[in-house]
Amino acid sequence: MKTLSNCYVFLFDGYSDWEPALSMYGMSCFTDVNIITFSLDGKPVTSGGKLLVQPQASLEQALTANIDLLILPGGAPMEQGANTEVLPLVQQLLEKQKTIAAICGATALLAQHGFLDNIPHTSNHAEVLKQLAPAYKGADYYENSPAVTSPHIITASGTAMVAFAKAIFTHFDLLQNDKLKFWFSFFDGSNAGTEMGATQPFHFFYRRYKTNYAGMLELVRTAIKVVYQQAVEADLEICGGPQWHYHGFDGQPDTVFTLDIGLPVTEVKTVAAPWQCETLPPFKCVSMQHHGTWDLLANTYGKLFTGMEMLGLQMNGYTREQYLQYNFEHPEQNITNVQIGVI
Known part of the structure; x- marks a missing residue:
């Protein structure tokens, strides 16, 4: 079972605030996972939904932190090639066999820099990913699925917030927690016969x-x-x-x-x-x-x-x-x- 004590969530101006929300809420409310948000400089950012958010840390602090899971939300800046400053942290964590969870535009960032070339993955659409990442060579590994889990990278499309959260929870065996499982069942319908x-x-x-x-x-x-x-x-x-x-x-x-x-x-x-x-x-x-x-x-x-x-x-x-x-x-x-x- 993979250990999950510290989860860092990267925030930036224009990030798609709904995409990591379910994962963050589930871990924060029903587990003892420590959630830390960070931006490039630690200063406030404004999300795509116009939420003004004060991150808890900066990228510099994240680079020296003990991180088990890094969540990368999407957003237009990601698709346009911004936020490459976070890539050394991605590389560092993968070398330590930690987990990266990227959704929507964040998958484009990973594809632009070769992280998806040799692993099963998904994104918003195979052809869109090729357009956003001209250097991308992982088309043979693309899966037309809401969320895909490889050993150390989880990817999801921007409309798959629930599948993204489930992939994270499953990857770290968090759904063994009865309270989290019950709460989450109202979103993904996995608890047979449980409805709201x-x-x-x-x-x-x-x-x-x-x-x-x-x-x-x-x-x-x-x-x-x-x-x-x-x-x-x-x-x-x-x-x-x-x-x-x-x-x-x-x-x-x-x-x-x-x-x-x-x-x-x-x-x-x-x-x-x-x-x-x-x-x-x-x-x-x-x-x-x-x-x-x-x-x-x-x-x-x-x-x-x-x-x-x-x-x-x-x-x-x-x-x-x-x-x-x-x-x-x-x-x-x-x-x-x-x-x-x-x-």
């Missing part, structure tokens, strides 16, 4: 209960039978598995909350009380699939709560459980989609 966004509206046939925790447990394996029977009697076409919707449930045994138990159906019909059938509107939520027995659902909720806290999301008091697959004889095969509503 608004659901689609759907038609829902259900019965509403006012209950507490003990009363809720009495409804397991009984209430849904009645829902199926009533849906058939109402001549409704069922189009999905059972769902439990919680309003105001806080996990405390004595708290009385509202619980809707029902089924998605293909249309809305008038039904007799106490049954209801309506179209539920889009639902903004964070969700995760729980695989296994329901007595371990608390673990999945805990992961979601942790991720929401890290992301600064506030709950709205409405939660859904969608039973995508359930097997009372083999509950370890259950698949439950948990959706926690957010503001």
